[in-house]
Amino acid sequence: MNTKILSVDDDPAILRLLEMVLKNAGYEVYSTTSGEMVPSLIQTIQPSLIILDIELPDSNGIDLVQIIRQYTQAPIMMLSGKNSDIEKISSFHSGADDYVVKPFSVAELVARVQAILRRLGNPVSQQENAPVPVKERNIVIQLESDQHRVFIGSQELFLTQKEFHLLQLLLDEKGKVLSRELILDKIWGINNVEIETRAVDACISRLRKKVKSVLGHDVIEAVPGFGYRLTI
Template sequence: MPQINVLVVDDEKEIAELVEIYLVSDGYKVFKAYNADEALLIMKQEEIHLVLLDVMMPGMNGLELCRKIRESSNIPIIMLSAKSADLDKIVGLTGGADDYVTKPFNPLELTARVKSQLRRYTQLNPNSTNEFAGSEINIRNMTINRDNHKVVIEGEDVRLTPIEFEILYLLASHPGKVFSTDEIFEKVWNEKVYEANNTVMVHIRRLRGKMKEDQRENKIITTVWGVGYKIEK
């Protein structure tokens, strides 16, 4: 099995070391950084597959670092924050994060989130094999190739994170079917919805932005008010 490298970025060394203990016990190689500059340097030197990123750090904060990473990489990013308000979660997810965990957290829950994100990322990696490998969807002037994690809309490449890709693939692979936000969450995150949240809506808003839906008269993703979302043929 290939070595999976996880970067933990947190200015609280005790938390970074605690997270390292649990991740190493699950077989991951862990790199630690205590500020954004150290994190960016490690990412230049090492192949990182997932980042655990604290929001509140001196200098460049976690949200700014998340946006910086997103300029060149689609690897999973899980934000860690002592803030639990929905607005803070929305800001983190809008900034490019794939998931958001509130401190204090259960280390076992955190490692479960890590496994979930890595499983999704490796399934979408061009070098991985799965039941959908090589499958391609052509719908509404859009091509979605699961084998190489590539989306092309009207001849233009659209770069998506694994979560965004999964949402788009789910909707496009069931044309005409309306998915509620709870259904999307359970199918894409592979978790039961345990509380009302705006996670799916934030990701769809970000997805629509990358797809330039605001410039399109006939939207690809349709909102069915009070029900959910769909893509028509």
């Protein structure tokens, strides 16, 4: 079964281009120009990846990310005609996984899609199907890599693909300080000078809030000038 990708853009020419290059790369592509149609399409198609224009005539892409997260944790790649730090950071904070500026290189876009989906199918941990339990003050943090599910005690924690792999990396290297550059390479899979380390900081921020909401305290420590580490 082909991997399904949902493309959302108000420009039919962009949709045709994405459909052509992604189909040539072996993906099954569905397209729409309407943000309002996205929730129903997600439920019908169940895409593995969503490519989302940030400016739609009927929706704001950043706001739409938050709506999408109510239906799926599939990775989201944002498309934008603006090379704006504010939009990039807002996109990552809302739950997006990547940000591509128009006009984009077709080869680079396909490479990013492949990197995202490769990470989705091949988690950071080498023990892909084995749960990774970690005890923290008598609470067990367990990652089920084959199902991409996380439990803290008996409570399930709903993470995006990037957040899941980031937590898995921190658990695999617990106690060690991981640089932003290392995290960017391990989780995003390609060196992206546009995203740089802002994506890491945004993803860390979201993950910290989600874990803290269950544990009641931070277990991810920022080490100024170096990076982050798990303090379990």
